[in-house]
Amino acid sequence: MDYMKQERERGITITSAAITFGWKNHRINLIDTPGHVDFTIEVERSIRVLDGAVTILDGVSGVEAQTQTVWAQADKYGIPRIAYVNKMDRIGAGFGRTVKEMHHKLGTRPLVCQLPIMKKDSKGNGLFFGVVDLLDMQVLDWNKDPNGSIINKIPLTEKYPISELFEEAIKGRSSLIEALSEIDDQLLEIFLMNEDPMKVSVEEIKEALRRVTLNGKAVPVFCGASFKNVGVQPLMDAVIDYLPSPLDRPAPLATLSDKNLIEIPLKEKEKLCALAFKVIHDHKRGPMIFVRVYSGKIDNRMTLFNTNTRKKERVNKLLQMYANDVEEIPSITAGNIGVILGLKETRTGDTLIQINDSRQNLKLQSIDIPSPVFFYAVEPTSVSDEKPLEEALKNILREDPSLHVHVDSDSGQTLISGMGELHLEIIKDRLLTEFKVNAEMGKMRISYRETIIVEQLEHTFLYDRELMGKKQKAQVSLIITPLSENDKGIPEEGGNRIVIDIEDKIVNLNSDQQNETNDQNSLITKLDKEEIRDSLHSGILSALYRGPILGFPITGLHIKVHSLKLFGLESTKTAISACVSQAFSEAMKNGVPVLLEPLMDVQVEVPEEHLGNVLADLTGTRRGNILGLETSGQSIDYDHSIEIYTPPDPTYISSDENQGAIIKRIIKAHVPLSTLLGYSSSLRSLTGGTGSFSMRIHSFGIMSEDRAKSVINEMQGGY
Known part of the structure; x- marks a missing residue:
């Protein structure tokens, strides 16, 4: 599914790709998302439209730093998950260790549904060749087919050649049923009636696993080696058995113009409601709009209405995606994902309805787009x-909403x-x-930011200009104060809060404020309150885009417009917008403008032996502030009272579960982004390629005077 040239060159996923296929009389819409932090928008917009997720973990690396970021994104949308521990065929893979890390690092309750089977080779190393299904106590063996398409199923008994396997499977199945009984009342009743965990039926366990997965109480865990297709078929069965269909998910909420929330029921005969969640540009086909249909259906040649852009769009073709291959289809029905050709103005996060739908202000919850930090x-x-x-x-720009372009x-x-x-x-x-x-x-x-550090600024500005032979006039008063620490980090308005409090403070005057005749000039403006508010809002936004020091966006301010004077028909939308924009810019000059630099929340995972070098590097030239040190596998808040079953590693060859595992330390720090340019290469050289890190923006911090002077000199010296 990684079809882009850049993906194949680098061996990573860059853009999310969709594919639709059938499995055991079910239709599955699958989206493969990237893992790299730079492409977090691809994960965000995919999770927004999916009903369930498979979290793929590396059996050697375990729960990596970026896994925690993606897990948190899935938590935000309440997405039910199952986990799959991949690469079990590699030396150093630890299934039990990874399961333990899931509990410690992700704060979830993993339920082991399979055990990996290892055999010793001539050198004494463990070779992975199959799994034990703990539900029906069967050995699934792919050993006879190099392509992994044939599964040999053998009932697991005491006579199985690997003697410890049967005992461990009994322990694993008992632990699974006991854990399920703790969190599922229906299985608890069955368990108490039978007393013996081995008498609980496969179907009863499956139903309980489905219930706890859908309500987010636990995560079933499977294992395999996808490169050899070992373990893939049981994972696909698990997707059908435990993850939700669109009917199992809560109905999405949408807002109408009166701010009322309404539910969008998943019915094909209801009115159409769809979300555009991805756009890609194809040189032959033009813009390809990926949509998730929540209700109704989209037919070929249908005319749609985009409630965000307020424009109508015509469907030319409907496609089903198979990565970069396509199939033309007649319609996209409720609950499904497809691609529309022919839409000219639609972007990521837009809501689409039918042209004759009366709900023309209907908007589904949009997609959070993070602020860019490099340019x-x-x-x-x-x-x-x-x-x-x-x-x-x-x-x-249409393809990637996390990208910004400006002149x-x-x-x-x-x-x-x-x-x-x-x-x-x-x-x-x-x-x-x-x-x-x-x-x-x-x-x-x-990409730095700018702000001011005074307690309060109040400014009144009269805008009086002639544009294209027409007089433009308005007067506005506003108050600017820095946001408190509790209010910072607001995603809307670029980290600022804009308050327009003019309901009873709009004064309508004629052009000379004296003439009381009823000439054309003295007529009250024809603008309604909504248009006036929109003009004020857009004027402030345009002023916030460019700060007084180096022209970087302004952040961290509370801007309140508290008074507005209008001058008849001379107070147009353009006049109001320009007036408040210039009022804000003038007020900023009276403050004490300062430069802010992005501070990153950095998490570095390194072997113990390299800890000193990495710490010295972070606190020295990189000006980092160390927040804490942890041992890998002992991080984040989790319930110590919950006993998690984890099979030994390497399974059934050695009882030492830490064999082959390198003790790693996790460094948590706040580091200025400017010092992290090229950090991945530096970390590789400091740790011999064994260190890894993740970072996300934490806040913007005020630069020191010396640092600010250095940045100003550098920036004014040309790009």
Whole structure:
């Protein structure tokens, strides 16, 4: 499913890809998402539309730092999950160790449903060749088929060649039923009636596993080696058995214009409601809009209405995706995922309904888009390359909402902002190879922020200009205060809070404030309150986009518009917007503007022997603040009273579950992003390739004077 050239070159998933297939009379819509932190938007928008998830863990690495980030994203949307421990055929794989880490690091309750089977080779190493199904006590052996398509099923008895296997399976099945009985009342009754865990039927266990998975109380765990297709078929069965169908999920909520929440029932005969969750640009087909249909159905040639852009769009074709291959289909029905061709204006997060639907303000919950933290300048190599570059950026921007493009008003350069170094490297590569743009790329930079550090600023501004022969006039008063620590980190308005409190404070005056005649100028403005509020809001947003020091976005402010004077028909939407924008910019000059730098929440996992070098590096040149040290497998809050069953590693060859495991330490720190450029390479060299790290933005911190001067000199020296 990793079909992009860049994905195959780097061996990683960059963009989420969709595929639809059948399994045992069920239809499955699968989306493969990336694991790298730079492409977190791909995970966010996929999880937003999915009903269940399979979390794939590396049997050697266990629960990695980025797994915790993705797990938290799934928690946010309440997505039921099952877990699959992959790469069990590799040396050093530890199934029991990984299960234990799931409990400790993810704070979840893992339920072991399979045991890996190991055999010793001539050198005494354990070779993985199959699994024990703890529900029906069968050995599933793929040993006779190198492609993994044939499963040999053998009932597990005391006579099985690996003597310890039967005893461990009995222990595993008993532990599974006891754990289920603790969290599922229905199975508890069955368990108390039978007393013997081995008498509880397979169907009764499956039903209990489904119930606890759907309500998020536990996570069934399976294992395998996907490269050899070992363990894949039972995992697919588990998807059907334990993960929800669209009918098992709560009905999604949508808002109407009156802010009322309504449920969208999953019925094909209901009115259409669909969410566009991904856009990709195809050079032959044009924009391809991925949609999840929540109710009704989308038919070929149907006319749709986009409630976000307020525009109607016509469906040209409907497609079913198989990664980068397609199949044309007549309709996309409720509960399914598909692709629409022909939509010109639709973007990620837009809600689509039928053109004749009266609910034209209906909006599904949108998708959270994180703020970009890196940027670089891009310039066409010649005048003739300007249009192709503009077109390519427009297409890439539609595809990736976590990417920002804007033109610097001082230098005239086009700046591209993204989530990380790798993110922007991929964009740069795509512009040059896929879109064939002739352009020069500047050095990668940090996207800083600006704010002010005064207690309160109050400013009144009169806007009085003539534009295109028409007079434009308005007067606004506003108060600016820094946000308190408790209010910071607000995602809307770029980390600012905008309050427009003018309900009873709009004064309507004629042009000279004296003339009381009823001429055309003295007429009260025709704008309604909603239009006035929108104009004020957009004016402030445009001013917030560019700070007074280096033109970086402004953050961390509480802006309150508390008074507005209108001057008849001269107070147009443009006049109001320009007035509040200039009022804000002037007020900012009276404050004490400062530069802010992104502080990252960094988690570094390193072997004990390299701990000292990594700590010295973080606290030295990287100006990091160490928050804590933990031993891998002993992090985050979890319930110590819950006993988790974990089979020994390597299974049935040695009872020492720590054999082959390297004790790792986890460093948690806040580090300025500017010092983390190229950190992955540095960490590799410091730890001999054994260290790993993840980071996400924590906050924006005020720069020291010396650091701010250095940044200003660097930035003003040109991009």
